[in-house]
Amino acid sequence: MPASAPTEEIYSPGLEGVIAGETAISTVVGGLSYRGYPVGELTERASFDEVAYLLLHGELPTAQELKIFQSRIAASRRLPDCLLALFRAAPQAIPMDTLRTAVSVLAHFDPDVADSSREANLRKAERLLAQIPLAVAAQYRLSEGQEPLVSRDDLSTGDNFLYLLSGQVPSAEVAKAFDVSLILYAEHEFNASTFTARVVTSTESDLHSAIVAAIGALKGALHGGANERVMDVLRAAGGPDTAEVWLRQAMARKEKIMGFGHRVYKTGDVRAGILKTFARQAAERANALQWEETAEVFERILATEKNLHPNLDWPAGRLYHALGLEVPLYTPIFVMSRITGWSAHVIEQASHNRLIRPRARYIGPAVRTVRPLAERG
Ligand SMILES: CC(C)(COP(=O)(O)OP(=O)(O)OC[C@H]1O[C@@H](n2cnc3c(N)ncnc32)[C@H](O)[C@@H]1OP(=O)(O)O)[C@@H](O)C(=O)NCCC(=O)NCCS
CATH class of the missing domain: 1.10.580.10 (Citrate Synthase, domain 1)
Incomplete structure (x- = not known):
């Protein structure tokens, strides 16, 4: 029995915007x-x-x-x-x-x-x-x-x-x-x-x-692995004085900046704002404010030029670093x-279970005949 095709095909790459359950x-x-x-x-x-x-x-x-x-x-x-x-x-x-x-x-x-x-x-x-x-x-x-x-x-x-x-x-x-x-x-x-x-x-x-x-x-x-990349990004940028040049070069190379952007939050992530205060206080206690200042440069440029805002991983990576935790x-x-x-x-x-089993849009070859091994050259 062939699978039944849905009457109306709905396709959202990455399931963006799809309500997939309650x-x-x-x-x-x-x-x-x-x-x-x-x-x-x-x-x-x-x-x-x-x-x-x-x-x-x-x-x-x-x-x-x-x-x-x-x-x-x-x-x-x-x-x-x-x-x-x-x-x-x-x-x-x-x-x-x-x-x-x-x-x-x-x-x-x-x-x-x-x-x-x-x-x-x-x-x-x-x-x-x-x-x-x-x-x-x-x-x-x-x-x-x-x-x-x-x-x-x-x-x-x-x-x-x-x-x-x-x-x-x-x-x-x-x-x-x-x-x-x-x-x-x-x-x-x-x-x-x-x-x-x-x-x-x-x-x-x-x-x-x-x-x-x-x-x-x-x-x-x-996803979660982004919080381990945040300090890599900040270290690569070097510090507040070199951050802008480094970031503009990274943007020109179309690199993704870990800790920025979100599938759902397009104007900012409330969690990032809450944790930022704690990251800054921890950095002050550790006498290591250079990463907070470097982060500020990123936030300013990415917001104004790409409308990209930090997600929770951005302050979390800095907070854990300031607390002395290993990446x-x-x-x-x-x-x-x-x-x-x-x-x-x-x-x-x-x-409230129902098997989660979506459909795929097929983009492979049209139906064709199987030639026996000896006839395949
Ligand atoms: C989280 C993430 C996967 C969401 O992706 P998405 O909803 O599919 O967003 P898109 O990839 O469609 O992004 C839209 C645009 O913003 C850009 N963009 C998104 N996040 C970016 C980032 N962190 N750095 C640079 N550009 C970014 C995309 O390249 C795309 O640009 P384009 O339209 O010129 O191609 C993405 O923002 C990302 O990779 N962020 C970095 C990893 C991260 O921090 N993950 C933790 C999430 S909580």
Whole structure:
């Protein structure tokens, strides 16, 4: 039976502008909001752990609910020995690759692995929220020739992660800046990696498989991988005095400037404006304002000449650099946060599922006859 052709062919390259499903988790319409709460208010009045609860459970937690949630997370802060052995065996592997493998390995040890009910998926999501920061930090320390550290149950997700990297509990300013970045990275409706997770879920596959696929999608330079390119761009530009010449040459070469542009936001990304303040404050504390000043040159020229504005990765790359974090950690940090949004979408997709299976416009050869091998010359 030939496939039926749609009566009216709708084609949008890159699915631009296509409404590919419904969600109650977040919207970019009217400014980004998570479950109705504007992200700016969330960064001012809530912590990342509260936002994680909001995304997974639908409402902001009460103080009691937050306490119980955080103790469940703390209780799940363990990694199987075989995963640490794998990190030891490949200390120079790319952190996003080891993280993708880590989530796959963690599935084998998850007590709910064969259960895809909503309750089991919530438990799996909370476990990954607890385990991913440990995996990122353990792989990092082993790659630096240092032993992994043991989590501190009294610390939030962000603070514990920073502690696991260095053995130091962050100052209040560093903790707040990092936590705000996690809130802003947590969720963004049908971006490429979330859509990937929803496609996998729509086949009735499991949560860990969806997250592994999402990590693969996030790694790319046009998506989450952009935050690891920001410092490359700034360093290549040299500093505020040489930035304009470098940028104009890059524009003449039609190079893409990582950290600028967005599929949905064509007049600016509210998240970038929020995080910029924290990036600048961190740079002031680190006495390294030259990258902020270089970034200003980029922002001015790209806005006036190309109507291009920074996305969240632009200040995030600078903030993490000013906090003294190594560049290969930046996209894994995005995963640490986005695991909340991805998991919420997996659970939502599974609860109102319909297989995601679009059509392609065929541009190959017209129908032709198969000549037997002996007749093909
Ligand atoms: C995010 C991104 C993939 C969105 O792409 P998109 O919606 O397909 O936008 P388009 O590629 O159609 O861009 C429209 C125009 O702006 C240009 N443009 C977009 N982003 C640009 C960038 N970062 N640097 C230079 N030019 C850019 C395109 O080249 C195109 O120009 P043209 O019309 O002369 O060909 C794109 O902006 C990009 O590659 N940004 C850099 C990577 C990045 O920061 N990713 C993180 C996103 S949150």
